[in-house]
Amino acid sequence: xxxxxxxxxxxxxxxxxxxxxxxxxxxxxxxxxxxxxxxxxxxxxxxxxxxxxxxxxxxxxxxxxxxxxxxxxxxxxxxxxxxxxxxxxxxxxxxxxxxxxxxxxxxxxxxxxxxxxxxxxxxxxxxxxxxxxxxxxxxxxxxxxxxxxxxxxxxxxxxxxxxxxxxxxxxxxxxxxxxxxxxxxxxxxxxxxxxxxxxxxxxxxxxxxxxxxxxxxxxxxxxxxxxxxxxxxxxxxxxxxxxxxxxxxxxxxxxxxxxxxxxxxxxxxxxxxxxxxxxxxxxxxxxxxxxxxxxxxxxxxxxxxxx
Amino acid sequence: xxxxxxxxxxxxxxxxxxxxxxxxxxxxxxxxxxxxxxxxxxxxxxxxxxxxxxxxxxxxxxxxxxxxxxxxxxxxxxxxxxxxxxxxxxxxxxxxxxxxxxxxxxxxxxxxxxxxxxxxxxxxxxxxxxxxxxxxxxxxxxxxxxxxxxxxxxxxxxxxxxxxxxxxxxxxxxxxxxxxxxxxxxxxxxxxxxxxxxxxxxxxxxxxxxxxxxxxxxxxxxxxxxxxxxxxxxxxxxxxxxxxxxxxxxxxxxxxxxxxxxxxxxxxxxxxxxxxxxxxxxxxxxxxxxxxxxxxxxxxxxxxxxx
Numbered sequence: 055x056x057x058x059x060x061x062x063x064x065x066x067x068x069x070x071x072x073x074x075x076x077x078x079x080x081x082x083x084x085x086x087x088x089x090x091x092x093x094x095x096x097x098x099x100x101x102x103x104x105x106x107x108x109x110x111x112x113x114x115x116x117x118x119x120x121x122x123x124x125x126x127x128x129x130x131x132x133x134x135x136x137x138x139x140x141x142x143x144x145x146x147x148x149x150x151x152x153x154x155x156x157x158x159x160x161x162x163x164x165x166x167x168x169x170x171x172x173x174x175x176x177x178x179x180x181x182x183x184x185x186x187x188x189x190x191x192x193x194x195x196x197x198x199x200x201x202x203x204x205x206x207x208x209x210x211x212x213x214x215x216x217x218x219x220x221x222x223x224x225x226x227x228x229x230x231x232x233x234x235x236x237x238x239x240x241x242x243x244x245x246x247x248x249x250x251x252x253x254x255x256x257x258x259x260x261x262x263x264x265x266x267x268x269x270x271x272x273x274x275x276x277x278x279x280x281x282x283x284x285x286x287x288x289x290x291x292x293x294x295x296x297x298x299x300x301x302x303x304x305x306x307x308x309x310x311x312x313x314x315x316x317x318x319x320x321x322x323x324x325x326x327x328x329x330x331x332x333x334x335x336x337x338x339x340x341x342x343x344x345x346x347x348x349x350x351x352x353x354x355x356x357x358x359x360x361x
Numbered sequence: 362x363x364x365x366x367x368x369x370x371x372x373x374x375x376x377x378x379x380x381x382x383x384x385x386x387x388x389x390x391x392x393x394x395x396x397x398x399x400x401x402x403x404x405x406x407x408x409x410x411x412x413x414x415x416x417x418x419x420x421x422x423x424x425x426x427x428x429x430x431x432x433x434x435x436x437x438x439x440x441x442x443x444x445x446x447x448x449x450x451x452x453x454x455x456x457x458x459x460x461x462x463x464x465x466x467x468x469x470x471x472x473x474x475x476x477x478x479x480x481x482x483x484x485x486x487x488x489x490x491x492x493x494x495x496x497x498x499x500x501x502x503x504x505x506x507x508x509x510x511x512x513x514x515x516x517x518x519x520x521x522x523x524x525x526x527x528x529x530x531x532x533x534x535x536x537x538x539x540x541x542x543x544x545x546x547x548x549x550x551x552x553x554x555x556x557x558x559x560x561x562x563x564x565x566x567x568x569x570x571x572x573x574x575x576x577x578x579x580x581x582x583x584x585x586x587x588x589x590x591x592x593x594x595x596x597x598x599x600x601x602x603x604x605x606x607x608x609x610x611x612x613x614x615x616x617x618x619x620x621x622x623x624x625x626x627x628x629x630x631x632x633x634x635x636x637x638x639x640x641x642x643x644x645x646x647x648x649x650x651x652x653x654x655x656x657x658x659x660x661x662x663x664x665x666x667x668x
Contacts, residue, residue: 087513088521089551095520095528146485149458151477170458174481175528178453178488182519185492189511198504204496204511206394212489213402214395221402221482244396 061351068116068133069109075134076103079187098168098176099183103141106159110356111136111253114278117349118257118271121342131193132203132256135184139211140249142180145173147220181211194260202259210252219245232311239280242313246286247279254278254349266339273336274349281329281357284322287312289360291319330357368658375423375440376416382441383410386494405475405483406490410448413466417663418443418560421585424656425564425578428649438500439510439563442491446518447556449487452480454527488518501567509566517559526552539618546587549620553593554586561585561656573646580643581656588636588664591629594619596667598626637664 080100084091112133119129148155148163149170156166165173187193188203209215222241226233233241254275258268291314314322333353337346387407391398419440426436455462455470456477463473472480494500495510516522529548533540540548561582565575598621621629640660644653 084521085516087516088519088525089555090525090547091521092525092528092532094532095525099520142485146481149478149481151456151458151481171456171531172528174453174456174458175524175531177485178449179520179524179528181485181488182515182524185511186515186519189496189508189515196504197508200508201496201504201511204492204508208489208493208496209392209394212395212493213406213486214391214398217482217486217489218395218397218399218402221399221479221486224478224482225399225401240397248396 058351058355061348061355064117064348065108065110065113065352065355068113069107071116071130072109072112072133072137073104075130076137079134079183080104085186094168094172095175095179098164098172099179101167102145102164102173102176103138103180106161107137107141109133109137110352111140111249114250114253114275114349114352115256115260117352118254119260121257121271121340121345121349122261122263124257124260127192128194128260129257131187132260133253135187135193135203135207136249136253136256138180138184138187139207139216142177142184143211143216143220145177145180149173152220152224184211199259199262203256206255206259207252210248210255215244215248216246219243219248227310232315235313235316238311238313238316242280242283243276246283247276250279250282251275267341270336270339273339274333274353277329277333277336278353278356281326281333281353284313284326284329285357285359287314288319288322288326290314291322293361326357330354365658365662368655368662371424371655372415372417372420372659372662375420376414378423378437379416379419379440379444380411382437383444386441386490387411392493401475401479402482402486405471405479406486408474409452409471409480409483410445410487413468414444414448416440416444417659418447418556421557421560421582421656421659422563422567424659425561426567428564428578428647428652428656429568429570431564431567434499435501435567436564438494439567440560442494442500442510442514443556443560443563445487445491445494446514446523449484449491450518450523450527452484452487456480459527459531491518506566506569510563513562513566514559517555517562522551522555523553526550526555534617539622542620542623545618545620545623549587549590550583553590554583557586557589558582574648577643577646580646581640581660584636584640584643585660585663588633588640588660591620591633591636592664592666594621595626595629595633597621598629600668633664637661 080096082091082096115133115136116129144158145164147153148158149165155163157163164176185204188207189200194200219241223245251272254271258271313325317325330353334350337350340346387403389398389403422440422443423436451465452471454460455465456472462470464470471483492511495514496507501507526548530552558579561578565578620632624632637660641657644657647653
């Protein structure tokens with residue numbers, strides 16, 4: 055039986071493995087087919103991706119692959135690729151033309167530590183590298199699995215997923231009218247949900263799960279992603295800047311519609327708890343029994359986190 | 362025997378096919394796994410990629426695949442993916458924080474036609490979509506080929522290729538000293554050469570060429586890419602803004618070291634002609650005989666182009 059302490063231990067362990075693996079991927083020596091790795095760009099890519107974050111997305115890849123007894127380098131590399139996408143999106147999102155944030159994880163944002171042009175290119179470099187990592191042989195001996203992972207990540211991260219969600223978020227700020235609940239849910243499913251869902255979908259792809267198991271895991275991922283985002287709205291509404299390591303209450307400052315502004319704090323909390331229940335029910339539907347306990351705890355953690 | 366007229370006809374034909382295929386890829390209906398395609402973002406991605414350009418890179422994919430009797434949708438889709446990478450790089454390169462250009466192909470640049478944030482996201486969306494297109498089944502029935510294409514494009518476009526070249530270009534402007542010839546050649550091989558070389562490497566991958574043929578084509582691609590860039594430096598030095606559809610003489614204005622500033626105009630022209638010879642010699646080494654004539658003409662065209 056896995057308890058909360060074991061969960062936090064496993065999350066930390068995954069974070070450490072991801073840090074070491076990202077370090078290894080972002081070394082100065084060029085890979086076959088690369089001409090050179092320019093020092094300052096590499097430094098900015100390392101800055102944007104190393105030394106921070108809970109590494110929740112890679113943890114979810116690693117633990118959902120483990121449900122199918124897939125461990126080792128494959129899920130770790132997929133987790134790194136996913137984290138590169140997450141980190142590039144933060145570097146671009148923080149830019150003056152976007153959210154214009156100076157602080158991220160308690161440190162200056164990438165364009166503050168370097169400069170805007172370098173932050174744009176570091177983001178582009180991390181985004182591109184994610185697909186390099188997925189497509190390369192060490193990720194899986196079967197090219198079919200590698201191609202599936204590339205396709206799934208591209209769909210989750212692109213126009214119809216995360217990047218599209220960012221665009222909707224921009225539009226919402228300049229729309230001059232509050233978003234409906236349905237619009238907020240779509241926006242959040244794209245902006246945050248798609249990558250979290252990819253994390254568990256990747257576990258199913260690596261584990262060559264049955265169609266029914268893959269669908270159940272995907273439902274878990276969708277519920278977890280939605281819970282994550284409500285929790286974020288709640289944190290932003292009640293949080294303080296020191297604990298978050300980034301500026302708090304910025305949604306309210308911008309008059310941005312969130313689930314808290316639509317449902318109230320109590321309503322948002324009720325929805326969050328319901329999503330956690332949905333996530334747990336979906337895991338039960340995988341038929342994998344006690345092995346899913348850690349991922350159940352992950353849903354509880356995501357909903358209750360304080361930063 | 363293929364002559365210059367046939368070459369320009371085939372280039373135009375490829376450009377038309379690419380335009381239609383890109384249109385098809387950038388339709389409003391979401392693909393499987395996409396949640397929605399936000400209208401304004403899609404419009405910006407279309408603006409950044411449709412209705413312009415010679416489509417030289419897709420042409421090179423299509424014609425190098427044809428050397429191995431591979432025609433149809435596969436090389437067309439790979440050409441579209443490559444063109445998405447090229448177009449995203451232009452949208453990001455034109456941003457105020459980068460080259461700060463208002464005009465591209467005779468039209469306002471993407472951030473001028475939309476806004477900076479949308480141009481950043483449209484670039485991110487095109488970059489991501491390129492890998493979606495490569496990894497998806499219609500590109501090739503063999504997943505091994507698709508994974509190889511993803512890996513080769515990621516290496517050509519990322520930290521050790523195009524993005525790295527952009528970063529070196531930025532550094533050069535703020536370095537306070539002129540670059541050496543070796544540094545310029547590395548910068549150009551990364552910034553422009555890597556994608557052009559990928560175009561012909563992709564033909565070899567799709568055609569499942571022999572190792573010797575693949576290497577000969579790759580030498581052709583490298584020489585063609587270098588010739589392209591010297592021609593660009595020459596055009597920038599002597600060109601006028603109207604013919605280029607973008608601001609001319611901007612290298613000299615910025616005091617940027619180019620091969621023209623290092624070798625003089627005559628020296629640069631001599632180097633350009635030598636690179637064309639190298640490209641042609643490399644094609645002879647493929648042993649594919651008269652079938653390579655069109656690609657030989659492409660090298661001559663690239664070197665002699667006026668825009």
